[in-house]
Amino acid sequence: MSKKRLAIFASGKGSNALNIIHHLKGNPQMEVVFVLSNKKDAPILEHAKATGVQTYFFDNQQTADGTFLSAFCQEQKIDFIILAGYLRLIPSELIHHFPDKIINIHPALLPKFGGKGMYGSNVHKAVLEAKESITGISIHFVNSEFDSGRILAQFTCSVQPTDDLELIESKIHLLEQAYYPIVIEKTILNYAHV
Numbered sequence: 001m002s003k004k005r006l007a008i009f010a011s012g013k014g015s016n017a018l019n020i021i022h023h024l025k026g027n028p029q030m031e032v033v034f035v036l037s038n039k040k041d042a043p044i045l046e047h048a049k050a051t052g053v054q055t056y057f058f059d060n061q062q063t064a065d066g067t068f069l070s071a072f073c074q075e076q077k078i079d080f081i082i083l084a085g086y087l088r089l090i091p092s093e094l095i096h097h098f099p100d101k102i103i104n105i106h107p108a109l110l111p112k113f114g115g116k117g118m119y120g121s122n123v124h125k126a127v128l129e130a131k132e133s134i135t136g137i138s139i140h141f142v143n144s145e146f147d148s149g150r151i152l153a154q155f156t157c158s159v160q161p162t163d164d165l166e167l168i169e170s171k172i173h174l175l176e177q178a179y180y181p182i183v184i185e186k187t188i189l190n191y192a193h194v
Contacts (some may be wrong), residue, residue: 004030004079004188009086010037016105016176017084021051023181030188033076038063038088066093074096077107080188083142084180087119094146100150102142103187105180107172111130112139114147124168132159135168137175139183153183 006024009162010017014035021032035048036056045055061069070093073081081094083104090102106114108123118126127135136156155178157171 003028004191005033005077006080006188007029007073007076007078008035008048008082009033009088010035010042010044010084010107011039012042012044012085012135013088014042014047014084015173016180017044017082018047018051019177020082020084020181020184021048021053024053024185027185030080030185032082033078036063038086044085053100060088063088064091066091066096069094070097070145072080073153078080080184080191082184089146090142093147097143100141101191103152103184104140104142104147104149105176106147107176108138109134109136109156110140110147110151114138116146118147121165124172127159127168128163128165135159135172137172137179139180152187153179155179 008020009018017035023034024030026077032053034054034056035043035044035056038058038060040057048055069091081102095102108127112122113126134156136154138151139153140151144148155175157175159168
């Protein structure tokens with residue numbers, strides 16, 4: 001069986017992207033082929049290069065062009081696309097070419113606290129304002145609406161009355177680091193056996 005080829009799309013520091021790269025290093029069944037960013041100075045581009053993974057920068061106009069992105073990913077023979085802190089809407093053409101093959105992570109328990117503008121600290125602030133006692137992460141397939149694709153897995157952590165934004169962010173970060181690479185791996189391996 002040939003290795004499944006993964007692309008990671010990331011916009012920022014890329015701690016999740018880097019964690020996935022390290023987790024899959026040497027995996028006989030899948031490999032990260034490239035990291036793509038819509039920000040030229042995104043730290044993940046340097047970090048990924050340092051691990052030997054190819055990197056690409058495409059501006060917001062290019063990343064909004066679904067025909068361009070689809071053609072690029074098909075040229076690279078990509079099987080799955082992983083979103084790791086990627087802050088752009090995925091064009092419908094790309095979703096059409098990769099149905100149930102684009103995986104995203106969201107820092108809350110969907111369907112709560114999802115949708116346009118709900119990313120990063122915006123999500124955690126909303127969780128705190130709603131006085132939730134539990135929050136967590138959702139790993140899901142991407143469809144044409146923000147944060148509404150089929151959920152693959154959710155993991156939770158408690159929210160204490162004394163928790164502040166920084167503490168919630170660190171709890172969520174720990175969940176992301178622990179579970180995102182494993183869920184990606186299991187999802188792709190399950191695909192291979194369907």
